[in-house]
Amino acid sequence: MTKLEEKVFRDPVYGYVHVYDQLIWDLIQTKEVQRLRRIKQLGGTYMVFHTAEHSRFSHSLGVYEMARKIIRALMHRGTILSEDERLLVLSAALLHDLGHGPFSHSFESVFSVRHELFTERIIMENTEVNRVLEAYQKGFATKVRDVINKTYPNPLIISIISSQLDADRLDYLLRDAYFTGAPYGEIDVERILRTMRVVNNKIVYKVSGMHAIEDYLMSRYQMYWQVYLHSTGRSFDLVIQNMLRRVRELIFSGYEFKRPLGALKDLFLEEDPSVETYLKFDDSTISYYASLFTDEEDEILRDFADRFINRRLLKEVHYTPNDETNEKLKQVKEYMIELGINPDYYLLTDHSVKTPYDYYGHKTNCLPDCIELLMRDGSIQEISEVSTIIKGIIAVKPKQEHKVYFPLDLIRLSPDGEAKQRILELLHENVQ
Amino acid sequence: MTKLEEKVFRDPVYGYVHVYDQLIWDLIQTKEVQRLRRIKQLGGTYMVFHTAEHSRFSHSLGVYEMARKIIRALMHRGTILSEDERLLVLSAALLHDLGHGPFSHSFESVFSVRHELFTERIIMENTEVNRVLEAYQKGFATKVRDVINKTYPNPLIISIISSQLDADRLDYLLRDAYFTGAPYGEIDVERILRTMRVVNNKIVYKVSGMHAIEDYLMSRYQMYWQVYLHSTGRSFDLVIQNMLRRVRELIFSGYEFKRPLGALKDLFLEEDPSVETYLKFDDSTISYYASLFTDEEDEILRDFADRFINRRLLKEVHYTPNDETNEKLKQVKEYMIELGINPDYYLLTDHSVKTPYDYYGHKTNCLPDCIELLMRDGSIQEISEVSTIIKGIIAVKPKQEHKVYFPLDLIRLSPDGEAKQRILELLHENVQ
């Protein structure tokens, strides 16, 4: 493959992203990769962390760069990768998020699509990305897909992209911490890279890097609770979901929209949406539709569109699910109906759970679910057998949160009376 | 005015943005301020610095926070500001960019609107922002407008927002450096704040802060050349301008668009666009239109829409304007016409000029165009009389660049022949 004179992208997380291969350069220029500039990495999180406005494009470049660093670290210490496999990892790193839609999880839950499937289809069907991959080597697209799908025969290749400590996670923790300003994402990447070794075609870590890994797992845990699972971001996601759910319901009920729905209608009506249709969706599409919907007749659609555009979020209260709270929620539901507030859209429960390290100890085949250490005596041990920190953490029940979201603003605007008063009482304790 | 329990926004530039006043909190929630979330601070710069995806919303919060710091520093050292004037400065800081359209400079040049005018109108006309200001105090909107327009009677109040060293510039240099990753934006803000004094109702700086100011001026200069005037960002701006210019030309020539143009048509046709129409425009609007235009019949519109969406930029060469180069450009123009490439859209000259410090020495009234130092003996001196660095810099002709932009891709795709060959030769030297 043609080598390129080194090209760089200035990147605040790494200083520079370096590109040395024509294949990578060409992939970056494709319209499918460029589209990721128009999709925020963290969906609605910028409604809490106002600077979390970075795109999946910058994350994709970042995963590529991190994969490049991992490969360099491994090759520097004797691992042999063929030129093809090197480019395979780099391509898979760059392309692994190609199928994400706007505000991913919300979008997927409404349209019943999976971004993993679209990543695969974009790589394999009639796209610029597919043409660039196949021009490099007949059948290369299939290989890239297999790496991303974790079906590629060489587990080492897969694990650089998908494992407990892969290029994807390393980049997003560093990047999301940088762009949110959350102070938990500092990771000693250089130490992790320096202690990586390949044993039996798997990546393991010298025990001298154990503390850096403990620290990484804690950072990840903190980022989950501080950023990814933040109530306000979840609230905004629910707003988007409700807006899109309402559009679907209206389409199927024959509602007449003021303006043509275009690609949005196609996406709801096509049995199996085409890649072409799918790729039309990005954050600006959703945003543009939302701005149109603020004029619609339907009250629920209009309300959620307005919430989207003008950041009028739902409020939440924490609760512990049990008979008593379930009874309370049932009552709230009934009072809402009395007030003409549809609880199907306006009373939403949510459950979050997260451990710092997901492994629970099946020794026989722990890839990709565990992290293994190379001990001083040459043996390999799963990290929780060595680290008292990790052992302690997996010994207790993971942290959970249950919340219920509701429209405090609408309830306050409702006519005074028992229903209103009771709802406020029932949701009382934690509403400020 | 009601005081608020302190609220904070996590912000990577300052740690936190702090809000203590109900008025500020309410302004932040208005739809006109929230709209700034959908407008990138640096327009097309993210096409060069891929992480420059931050919004005018985060900049606006940042200017507010910086103004808060300046006020605190001044009041801490004895300056007296009334509660009204304090809120006036903070409101003006938060709202000063309210009238920006998407991809500001391109947008303005095509629509002949000025964002300053729309900032004023949004503050004064029938908007949520206006209602919040007037609810605080009858006539407060007018005062805020006057501060932003620099017609408010107290020059001290104005200078916090608009001067060589104001909250706006301090925030954007810090913020743009952070989000681009350009290493030139570090500014010793704490020292600058510590050496601020008010003399005769003007802000001056103790001479012990002079080096921090020299450093700030150099950072600003570097950011201009490295970021704001970067060829690729300019190229992307020209793409947007050409797309919008072409829409206008097509509207006025009666061209029939495939889909209704909606608000975009209004904006071109209304004599004096309403605030309501104007506020409909943000980056997602332009982006959505561009995606529609990639299907249009008109070749030029389609081409520029595609360039916008898929980052196919124009190339540039540096040149020195003189008889010889003008003659060459004239020839290029003619050859382009031969190849069927409209030079009015495809051969564009551009001129950049920047000094680190714009002042040229009129002593009588140097506000807001100069920076003054408070000397050890109590006298006031304009900085270039004291700083050898600044004196040196204003003594030489400012740096300039002349460039011409053209579509290397289209020319390469043209049929071989003399015209093509001559164009490539004429633009030869600097085209890689």
Next chain:
Amino acid sequence: MTKLEEKVFRDPVYGYVHVYDQLIWDLIQTKEVQRLRRIKQLGGTYMVFHTAEHSRFSHSLGVYEMARKIIRALMHRGTILSEDERLLVLSAALLHDLGHGPFSHSFESVFSVRHELFTERIIMENTEVNRVLEAYQKGFATKVRDVINKTYPNPLIISIISSQLDADRLDYLLRDAYFTGAPYGEIDVERILRTMRVVNNKIVYKVSGMHAIEDYLMSRYQMYWQVYLHSTGRSFDLVIQNMLRRVRELIFSGYEFKRPLGALKDLFLEEDPSVETYLKFDDSTISYYASLFTDEEDEILRDFADRFINRRLLKEVHYTPNDETNEKLKQVKEYMIELGINPDYYLLTDHSVKTPYDYYGHKTNCLPDCIELLMRDGSIQEISEVSTIIKGIIAVKPKQEHKVYFPLDLIRLSPDGEAKQRILELLHENVQ
């Protein structure tokens, strides 16, 4: 007390250290505080982390600054401290390490002095510090001592300086991380300060700050294992101890030193060393003596002096103490004696143990040993009852390390033979 025009010290950890009180300014100028400039904060750690060369003086300023921030945060949220108590905390923060000798722990273990005792004596006896405190207010020295000794009646005052999350620990974690370059010391101080509340005259933390505290405890844990307990630093400490132990032994055995020992002899011979004698010792004293001792007749003293000056450290191996390893160590000892290497100085065992959080759950009186959270419902809970992370960590046995240190260089230089060979074999496994 006279207020000062604000004075600042540039400090890379905080930007600036701010001083507003004449009392604090005067304390900083005293010779006893200035002496701390000549004592490294981390003793021999700079032999591993070569940039850990910062002094107890900069740490003392840092603890002062952190205490100032804590007080400001508490007062900003309604806690009332009298002017005297405010200055009491600040003085105690600045002076809490006054009694440290050079290479503290080594020094103390040889001379059987405790730095806490000398801190107390320096505050109370005839010193500049004492005079400045008493000039501020008759009896103030006693109060400052009581705060440092934790016998002052108000527990809130004490806890700012001495608790699981005090100004001392916050500063040293931040500072030691900065100066070693260890990437584990980032702490979200602003969040911790923002969530501090005073309830029943104790500091508690709003539950919304819990993750920041978890992160702090993990940072502390990492700093212990990565920095404070690092084998090489320990090795250097043992070198210093051995050098000083040898001096003592030689003094008492009537050995004649080439040069007069001066203050060092006084320190060994005085029943109860005076403050004046004690204060003569700083890092340069030890360093100077060591350089003299490199000329001494006594082989052991000369060797350890040379090790000190030229960084010839002892090597270590990890071991698990049990009958087998104890037997092995006994054998090594005997072989060493055979080789003429005194095992009393050259075979040294060492044991480290550390948990991230020391509390084991005695509810009745958990100050200063636990961290308490203020829950949303107003109740107070000890953090390990709420945090799954902390709960997990205290559930497992704390991490421990056993090591034995020995002079690999001397052994290698010994005449070949069984003794040498057996020692190398017995210590074999982990010696590279």
Next chain:
Amino acid sequence: MTKLEEKVFRDPVYGYVHVYDQLIWDLIQTKEVQRLRRIKQLGGTYMVFHTAEHSRFSHSLGVYEMARKIIRALMHRGTILSEDERLLVLSAALLHDLGHGPFSHSFESVFSVRHELFTERIIMENTEVNRVLEAYQKGFATKVRDVINKTYPNPLIISIISSQLDADRLDYLLRDAYFTGAPYGEIDVERILRTMRVVNNKIVYKVSGMHAIEDYLMSRYQMYWQVYLHSTGRSFDLVIQNMLRRVRELIFSGYEFKRPLGALKDLFLEEDPSVETYLKFDDSTISYYASLFTDEEDEILRDFADRFINRRLLKEVHYTPNDETNEKLKQVKEYMIELGINPDYYLLTDHSVKTPYDYYGHKTNCLPDCIELLMRDGSIQEISEVSTIIKGIIAVKPKQEHKVYFPLDLIRLSPDGEAKQRILELLHENVQ
């Protein structure tokens, strides 16, 4: 030469310092290099910037690491260096400061030694460093010396260590900024390295790196005025000089010291001090002597020793040298004598001057005094012909400062009367 398994030193400026060569590893372990741990990089600057406590050892490792990066950048772009020349540069980088004494400039001015000479002698005479170099290759010590002395035949090799933009300056600016906390030392090193090219065996910079170089020159300028030439640091240097000058004067006048002077006497009395004597001096030696001198009979010696130990500095006033001020100084001198204060030690004038870029335009042979750019057309131009910033700066007279230092404390303690009053008046204006 034996390659080593990579060894690293944690370094906060670079993350890690990497060592791959046995030669370098062995040099680092020598006693002459280890001695640099006991000499502060910035002499008395820590009396102003209290955290500027880093040593020449960490700087030396840093210059080594920076040289390694430069070589890697050059070799990556096609420059060919033999293995010997690579190690030559690295050794010279590591050893270039070997001859520094404690508080360098003060020490040198009193003893009339030059550190450059001692660097040469330590490399060439009977030292561990010399033995390691010669063991690598017969005659290698001479080559290393020649590189450091700039007499080595290959100018490329020299320029990596000694030029306007060499490894030495790059490291000290980065490092001194890090450890002082001065916010001016940020340099875009990666860009500078990326744009380095070798043309005609000289290092030049692609014009696209020009702004990074402008920024570097400005940082250097700022560091000079903010840090290196800071009045307080200078004042402390003068204290050291005076203490040592007084010792010399007392030795030669036959004064009897309370304790034996040891090596210090040798240094004054030896015609040509031996390397062995010289190497005994480090910061702790001076510090230890100073603490002894605080007991001496001689009043001037005792005073300056006390100033050294307890940071009682001289005060300074700015002045402009002219007939009037010279007359004033003459009068101050006379009044001082009246008060019994020896002006030879207590009235000291000082002059600082600095430009950001020292070149004044001699085209014929500008190495190592100028920075050259590789233009787009392949030509080479000196930077001030291209950069308007640099051109401006060298067009004006460089910034200068004249100061006079004096003991405000002694004068205040003098008996009241005309002499005292007049001195205070004459030095009045700028004394606070």
